[in-house]
Amino acid sequence: MTNSASAKHPPRARAGSQLTTVPKVRLYVDQPEEKQWFVHVGHVTERGRWRTEPHAHPEYGQLIFVRNGRGVMNLEGRNVPFEGPCALLLPTECVHGLDYEYDADRWVVTIEVSYLAQVNARMPEFIALWAAPRAITLADSDGTGIDVYNLIHSLAQEVESDMVGHVTGTEALLTLLLLKLLREMDLDETGRESGSRHDVRVVERYRKLIDEHFRENLPLQDYASKMAISLVQLRAACASAAEQSPTKMIHARIITEAKRNLIFGDMSVEQIAFGLGFADAAYFTRFFRREVGQAPSQFRAAARQQPQKMGQSR
Template identity: 25%
Template sequence: MKQVIQNYDGLYGEQHAVILPDFVQIERIETRSFQHKWVIKPHIHTQLFQLFCVETGNGTVWSDAGEIPFCGPCLLLFPENTLHGLRYEVETTGFVLTISASFIDELTTKIPAISLETTQNQAISLQQQPAWFAYLTTLLNRLSDETADTLLGRAFVVQALLAALLTDVFRYVKQQIKPDFAQKNRRLTILRLFQKSIRHSRDPQKNIAHYADEQHITAVHLNRVCRDLMQKSAMQVVYDYFLTEARNYLIHSDYTVAEVAYRLNFTDPAYFSRLFKKQTGSTPKAFRQANQVGC
């Protein structure tokens, strides 16, 4: 039997949902990874952002975009609703910070300039930044102490530490972007907000004009941005989001085609199958048979 892709409303391996929008949790990498023999199977976190601060050790991130190797010291960033898994070298150490994605939205709304123009998993090497990495681990240690205590003003201090940590991380990541890439900032912001709306709406039948209205631009403008940056129409960007999820379910789960369609919020499984075939050249059933993985 194939393994079902786990979509957690909380932490990996736990079935209870977290309390949103104020969820903050920090733990050592080695705590949970040791329990799972240093392999975290591919999964998705609903409405949660994760930052891994790897101190020592190395490994591989699995994602729908392929494998990403990492070696400490480094940072691993996993936005909400992104498929990811990890294989660690035994005895890898560091921190895992998990917070409500709504906190990221709130922070980047207040400071738009630090907003990351990506919804993909990232591995950021810090081997050439030992002093800055030490500063980050100091913040994480303080954050760990604060979340474990019940001192007066705890919530305020936690929010302040999170804001300082994430602002510094996002600023650093943006500094790695080439100048010619940064000049596309306005169009990238439009694309990022469009992709964010696709994830939050989870409505495969939502009209492109509605997405454009949310940003007070025209559908023509939104299409132009998508073609400039992704060489795709806006509608194709929407289709790609749902088809990527569909492929993951078809390959890694035993859900029927109809169940996959309903999980992706298609009200008509037949329409989902027709769209899948039109976009991929094969039916969902044929795609699954051609991409069977080991039991």
């Protein structure tokens, strides 16, 4: 069974749906639908093996604490072995599947996306922590696994409490939990941006706009105008905080979506090209080959061999 707790939060508008071949799932919450929440904590206690097919959570970020046991995470088509104690960080829209070995003990902390953005805004390092999916090994630090377990257990108690200050308490415990995980990582591993706090926030806003508009082939000036900054300021912030040009960041997002469609979907290369805003499938193939080093069809064939090796990766 799954023991869980969740904290209430005012509802937010749901983003418009987008073309995708990856299943987008909402988190199951064992509470009446009308109750709103911003943090959910679940303890999975089922015995035996547990496997989920690749999917994404469009409205949530997720932190999975594997207290003991091991398995393999299918992360954007790539197999990533893990063994407890460890923490798996899965940002919003990250495509992932999980294959736990028998009797893995795990806690799942799910955070509503707008609230996660508020927490991340406290520190640029938090933004960097959630910038990419990652597995954080805790076994090398004495007592760290116990500390993380205690924080998550306290968080579960706080989010189901109706006591005064329960929202503030939840936020404090969640912040401490993320800070604990951040400190367990090499700062270089988090991909922490070297730019100023202002540049980091500019790049974060830019990334969100890219997610909304990368299929539309918008000029860079349109992005800058939406952010009420100049194109020079946008380029400077991206160079400082992301060490990439604004154009390269758009290209990277297109390639990520193309890879997802090639790995997890059954659309033809031409259909994928059109879905990503390319008027010419041949140009899409040249673009993909330039960025990835393989033609889309070659990438699909190679990537789809990976899941067959999942059982051999442990």
